[in-house]
Amino acid sequence: DIQLTQSPSFLSASVGDRVTITCRASQGIRNYLAWYQQQPGKAPKLLIYAASSLQSGVPSRFGGSGSGTEFSLTISSLQPEDSATYYCQQLNDYPLTFGGGTKVEIK
Amino acid sequence: EVQLGESGGGLVQPGRSLRLSCAASGFAFDEYGLLWVRQAPGKGLEGVAVMSWNSGSAGYADYVKGRFIVSRDNAKRFLYLQLDSLRGDDTAVYFCAKDISQSSAYFYGTDVWGQGTTGIVSS
Numbered sequence: 001d002i003q004l005t006q007s008p009s010f011l012s013a014s015v016g017d018r019v020t021i022t023c024r025a026s027q028g029i030r031n032y033l034a035w036y037q038q039q040p041g042k043a044p045k046l047l048i049y050a051a052s053s054l055q056s057g058v059p060s061r062f063g064g065s066g067s068g069t070e071f072s073l074t075i076s077s078l079q080p081e082d083s084a085t086y087y088c089q090q091l092n093d094y095p096l097t098f099g100g101g102t103k104v105e106i107k
Numbered sequence: 108e109v110q111l112g113e114s115g116g117g118l119v120q121p122g123r124s125l126r127l128s129c130a131a132s133g134f135a136f137d138e139y140g141l142l143w144v145r146q147a148p149g150k151g152l153e154g155v156a157v158m159s160w161n162s163g164s165a166g167y168a169d170y171v172k173g174r175f176i177v178s179r180d181n182a183k184r185f186l187y188l189q190l191d192s193l194r195g196d197d198t199a200v201y202f203c204a205k206d207i208s209q210s211s212a213y214f215y216g217t218d219v220w221g222q223g224t225t226g227i228v229s230s
Contacts, residue, residue, distance in 0.1 A: 001169060034216035036152075043223060044144075044152065049207055049216030087152050091214040094166025096142065096154040 002026055002090050006099035014107045017078045021102045023071040023088035032092035035064055035073045037084045038101075044087065048073065080106055109133040109219050111203050116224035119193055125226055129186040129203030137161075137181035140206040140214050143188045145199035146223075155201070156188060160210055171197075193228045200225050 003026040013019050023033065031051035036044035046055045048064035051071060061076045075082055083106045088099040115127040127143070143155040156177035157166045165177050176189040186203050201224050204217035 032213065032215070036217075038152070043202055043204075043220035044217075045220075046207070046216050046218045049218075055207075055216070055218060085151075089152075089154070089216070091216065094157060094164075095168040096157055096166070096214060097168075098144075098152040098154060101151040 001095055002029060002093055002097055004088055004090055004097055004099035006086075006088055006102050008102060009100060010103045010105070012105040012107050013078050015078055015080060019075045019078055019104065021073045021086055021088075021104075023066075023073070023099050025069045025071070025090055028068045029090045029092035031067050032090060033064075033066070033071050034089045034091060035062075036087045036089065037082075038087065039084050047086075075104075078104075078106065082106070109205075111205060111219055111221035113201060113203050113221040113224035116201065116226045118227045118229065120230050121194055121228055123193055123228075125190045125193065127188040127190065127201055127203075127224055127226070129188075129221055131184045131186070131205070134205070134219075135209070136184040138210045140208070140211070141179060141186045142204045142206070142214075142217055143177060143186075144202045144204055144217075144220075145197075146202070147196070147199040150199075153199075157214065158186070159212070160206075190226065193226075195228050198226060198228050 035048040038044045052064045142157045174192045205219040207218040208215045
């Protein structure tokens with residue numbers, strides 16, 4: 001199975017900060033990577049698909065980049081409503097796997 | 108409105124079975140790949156099973172292979188997950204989800220999720 005390693009597992013930042021979460025795949029997955037945001041008690045929400053495509057309705061402060069084994073999710077200007085846990089997911093090969101998650105806290 | 112709704116969760120003893128169902132509405136069900144994802148209490152997301160839009164391929168996480176079976180009924184617009192030989196570490200909220208890509212050999216991301224159904228495995 002393809003393993004995804006997210007870092008950091010936790011980050012605390014201030015409103016307006018630029019934050020970046022990275023996701024490293026144990027083998028190449030081309031651009032078959034998605035990013036999700038999950039609020040407590042809710043289903044995940046798709047933010048980015050195909051590594052860099054912004055899902056409809058998602059604010060433009062969210063951006064994704066990368067290919068192969070190294071990927072990143074960037075929030076250009078952190079907002080209070082961005083407090084959540086973020087997950088990457090690889091869709092290149094079965095089984096589809098997730099990273100361990102990054103909890104983002106607003107200072 | 109595009110919707111997915113899971114049912115079938117509950118409390119079950121170790122070694123027993125559950126059958127989860129996911130009802131779909133508001134989109135061309137037979138044109139999209141579908142997934143089951145679970146989340147144990149306080150833990151992260153785990154991909155459980157996936158089925159392509161045309162039922163041509165299915166994939167399972169290693170920890171459920173041989174115990175869980177995914178299927179779909181396009182006529183009834185349902186996705187199913189048969190869970191056999193359940194263990195305590197199968198306790199989780201089980202979500203069904205729809206892929207964003209239409210009639211594709213590949214999955215690109217899950218844009219619609221159900222609210223989840225909880226399965227608790229305990230004696």
